Amino acid sequence: HADCVNACAASPCGTLAATASSDYSVKLFSLEKKAFEANVTRFSLPVHCVAWSADGKYVAAGGEDAEVKVIKMEDKTVLHVFPCQRSKCIKSVAFDPRGDYLAATDENGMVVVWLLKPTSEDEEAGDVKLHATEAPLATGESPLLNAVAWRPDGQILAVPGRENDVTFFERGTFKQIEWELKGHTDAISLIRWSPNGKYLVTASADKSVIVWDVKKKLAIAKMTDTELVCGASFDPTGNSLALINVNGEWAMWNDVVPSKYSSPSAKVSPSEIDFVSAIDETNASDFVDDEADGMDEDLDEEDDFVEYDDDDDVKGRRQSHVKQSVVHVEAGPKPQPAFQSGSVAAVPGSNRRFLSYTMVGSITSTVEGGFNSVEFQFHDTSRMGRIPTITDYNGYTMGVAGEKGCALASPMKDSENESVLYFQQYDNWANDGEWQVTMPAGEDILSIATGSTWVAAVTSKRYLRIYSLGGAQRQIISLEGDAVSISGSDDALAVVWHEAAPIGPAPGSQVLAYAVYNVRYSSELARGRVALSTQSTLTYLGFSEEGMLVTRDSAGVVRMRTDAFGGSWTPVFRSSSARATDGQHHWIVSSCASTLYCIITRTSAGPVPNPRPVLSMLPMSLPIIIPEQSVGDLEDEAARASLALSVAQSAGEDTRLALGANEKAAIKLFHTACKANKLSRASDIAETFRQPNSLRAVLKLPAVARQPELVERINELIE
16 A cells, blocks of 8 residues: 555455555455455545455445445456445445445444345335434544444444444334443444344443443443554454554453353354343333332432443342243334325435426425425426425425325424425415315324315324315224325225234235225225235335226336226236336336336436436236247237226226227237137137127138138127
């Protein structure tokens, strides 16, 4: 290197070391040969952190370029570049032990987790799973590393907190876990887990190093150095801890875990490190054993502070007494959260996003400093003049651009900022066509919809609240489970809720139910179970132009419900089959029996306001299997014609055109079967003809081909 080395990371096999330097480069060295091996990558500014993946195939690095690079070590190609737009310096990077995620922190204390291995059609590498300001402030030149650490099993991410503590996040959801380790008097610089995940080491700017039993919130060992410790590593097979400080002085801390505790490298059962369940037990004890809660009030008060290993006998008896009364059930797959169809989630670093994008128009939210605004635009600019921009005082996060007006809703923020529903009629924009209602305390709006005469919101209290276009309360319906989403078209209102807990191993298969109501006549049109792909979630809910209920799941399968077979779901489109290139995503705007109207994007997050999205029209395509000696295009045409006829019948429309198209497609299949001498198949196709003229039209071909049995069968059908 031509300048100082800021970070060094040994490969999992222990034979290589990657170094990050102020000379803008990341280099590879052989520890066995003690020699330079190769250049890994270069940056345009100093590099401050580097890390290996658990399998040794990848290296991640970052620094003052405000971006993280992931390099494939086999050929030194840059696999991913993850920008951190508001950062000046990346302070640390850490691969998830399973290789699914990459975590990083910056000088502002921002913690970001990116997805590396997508598991569904709606995900792609680089999706942000966590974006939170949790770590201490640390400039690029500061010795504070803000070093995060994954537990060896990958279930927990530990991050230095802003209150001289440790903050924990749970894998998958990346929700913060209420479990504090407080004992330092200054900011924590780095965190390291023991090989078995039972113990945690923290090094702080107060120059102390503490070893924690995480589940017990117990500081079992502590030492103080003369300078800030900037590196720590457990012996993978023993009970030692290697340390190095900012002066380059290093030491080996032997017997770091006292002998009365299990070794940091010894195998442990999952229950020994599962402190998330311990939270459940603590909460449950409030209801299970009131007598135990009063056994030692003094100890309860001390629990708010760091606890050192002195005499745990009394506390141990109390804990065991409580635990005997608690039966812990392992947590299963988690139900999916509620969502708003047509709304794009906020993207870190971007101040504009779509609250709604429909065939009518778009609703765009803009955040500039402390000022929020909402802008509505018709796609057909001749429909109305310019719509005034709405000043957003409520922080709207979802919207619907409906036929008669636009609806907006804001989530509940705290006890003083309740959830708000807002509606503005297009025809009365300049007069008294707007209104808003505030939800009761503790009730949060989860999804909204509009129709020809109504506006609806579904809430966290399992209420479906229906209003008139003028804001009059019309109906309140209690749902049978937690709401997932709602959608509307004309008089029809569809609502989806959780019918039961997800089934199977994580992430599990969601169990969702739906109902479709006619709001005008206060009647129920349909009810049943939502069809989803295995281990997928619902990502879109809407109506086709004919009024059929349409869904899309995270596997990229679009389904349409018709009245066929007593009300059934037909898979009408698969995103994976329709992609022109890898990485394409189809963001649904609307649909009809023959066409899917969508925006093709490069990310699963959805379209962005600039540049304006381009609407694409893709043909519906059913997942048919081509029979032997048949023609794929003809089979696909026949399947789509059959779907169009089923939709027309379900919608109560004039079926003559759909019936004619269906018969025409069937005739083509009949001719193909005859030419292939598949007489039984041809006979079956002939039985589907609903018009006598179709039977007479196909009679000529088997007669010319000298297929008397088929001619006789068709004559029987005609008679």
